[in-house]
Structures are given as structure tokens and as C-alpha cells.
Amino acid sequence: MTKRQESKYKINRRLGENLWGRAKSPVNKREYPPGQHGQKRKKPTDYGTQLMAKQRLKGYYGNITEKQFRRAYAEANRRRGDTSENLIGLLERRLDAVVYRMKVVATVFAARQFISHGHISVNGRRVTVPSYQIKLGDVIEVRGKAKDYPFVQEAITSNERDVPDYITMDGTMKATFSRVPLLADVPYPVKMEPNMVVEYYSR
CATH class of the missing domain: 3.10.290.10 (RNA-binding S4 domain)
Incomplete structure (x- = not known):
């Protein structure tokens, strides 16, 4: 069992969003990160915004490792068309x-x-x-x-x-x-920004 499976809702707290739109999510009660400094949020940098977008999209699909997610981005970037839309299509085609x-x-x-x-x-x-x-x-x-x-x-x-x-x-x-769906077709409970993910990996 991976760490992600054991603590699947921790990413919700860390990102401050109910990623899967579930009633059981602790974010429904506490919309701030865990820890004693969780409620003292600083304004994120451009890099921080891009990182959060990447973590949000990767986290939504559960047990995807960073290596797998980066590979999906590389394949999306290799294909013709909009890289961000290609990335969503590849993720939604996972079994x-x-x-x-x-x-x-x-x-x-x-x-x-x-x-x-x-x-x-x-x-x-x-x-x-x-x-x-x-x-x-x-x-x-x-x-x-x-x-x-x-x-x-x-x-x-x-x-x-x-x-x-x-x-x-x-x-x-x-x-x-x-x-193969486009971003607008996918019923994400929270706003996903694959364009930010592309910017993150393009740095």
C-alpha cells in the first residue's frame, strides 16, 4: 500500500480544496492546511501557483507517481495540438x-x-x-x-x-x-489548470 492510499485526504488539507467533491473530506470543516501555521497563508509566487496546479491535477488521479505524471506531460508535449488539452486526454484515458x-x-x-x-x-x-x-x-x-x-x-x-x-x-x-475529452468535458469538482502544469514543467 502506498503512502497516498493510506492518507488520501491529506492532499485535500494541504491544497485546501475538496479534490474529489466528497462529503467525507476534512476540508469541508477545515479549509486550511494542517499544522500550527496552517491558517497563516502567504501569497504564493508564480512558481508556487504552478506547483499547486500540478499537485492538484496529479493528486486528483490518486496514485500517479511524479515519474508517471512527468512522462504523461512529455507525451502530451510531443503530440500535436494544445499540450494542456493533450495532458487531460492522456490522464482521462488511464484505465x-x-x-x-x-x-x-x-x-x-x-x-x-x-x-x-x-x-x-x-x-x-x-x-x-x-x-x-x-x-x-x-x-x-x-x-x-x-x-x-x-x-x-x-x-x-x-x-x-x-x-x-x-x-x-x-x-x-x-x-x-x-x-477523448477536453478539459471542459471533464467533471472536476475543483478548478484544474493544466496550462499552469505545462508552465511548471517548461521552466
Whole structure:
């Protein structure tokens, strides 16, 4: 288990935002960083603003390491078009992000574990790599007995969030990745600034 999984809400406190829009987030009660100096915020520098934007976007996707995130930026920068939009597209094509968007699990952390335990198939084949890149038209489905797990049923019936329109659901356990989203299409609970992330890595 990674440190991020053990303390997933600490990043909320550190950034002062409810990253996943969950009712359980401690930020709902204390909108300031932890520690004795948490309430004494200084005006951030340009670098600090860019760093916070990077930490916010990276933190939202759960267990992405700095190495993985930097690799995603490098790939986004290599491709034609807007680097910031390319970065969002690459992050949303991660299998753990798609499973989270399907609402078959409650959190992106649960999505990673769900995939690692072999409960997800892509185009009929079991995939256990959370960072697996989904392609347009790929069909993602919950496998076998996992469909009846109580936490899966609870996530499906939750009204905490909706399935975005770039994922086409076929029932509640099967979906098709229909298009690569732009920033405006992604239902982030907080404002994301991938342009700041690009500036951070371009320094």
C-alpha cells in the first residue's frame, strides 16, 4: 500500500480544496492546511501557483507517481495540438480513471485496487494495470462475481456524481470509451489548470 492510499485526504488539507467533491473530506470543516501555521497563508509566487496546479491535477488521479505524471506531460508535449488539452486526454484515458468515471467504484483509489485484483476486462481480456491506456472504441466491463460486490452496488446507486458523456454506458457494468475529452468535458469538482502544469514543467 502506498503512502497516498493510506492518507488520501491529506492532499485535500494541504491544497485546501475538496479534490474529489466528497462529503467525507476534512476540508469541508477545515479549509486550511494542517499544522500550527496552517491558517497563516502567504501569497504564493508564480512558481508556487504552478506547483499547486500540478499537485492538484496529479493528486486528483490518486496514485500517479511524479515519474508517471512527468512522462504523461512529455507525451502530451510531443503530440500535436494544445499540450494542456493533450495532458487531460492522456490522464482521462488511464484505465483507473475510466473505471472511476463508470461509477462502479466510489473513488479513484478503489478503482486502482479493483483493477489490480483482476475485476476489469478491456475488449473481453482481463487487464490488471491501472495505468493501461484506453483507446477510442474500447469496451470496459466489470468481470464475473465482482458485479455483485456490495461496494460496487453502492457506488452505482450513489448520486454523488454522474457518468460523463464521453463514456457510453451499456447497462451499469459495461461501457465504451467513445471520445477523448477536453478539459471542459471533464467533471472536476475543483478548478484544474493544466496550462499552469505545462508552465511548471517548461521552466
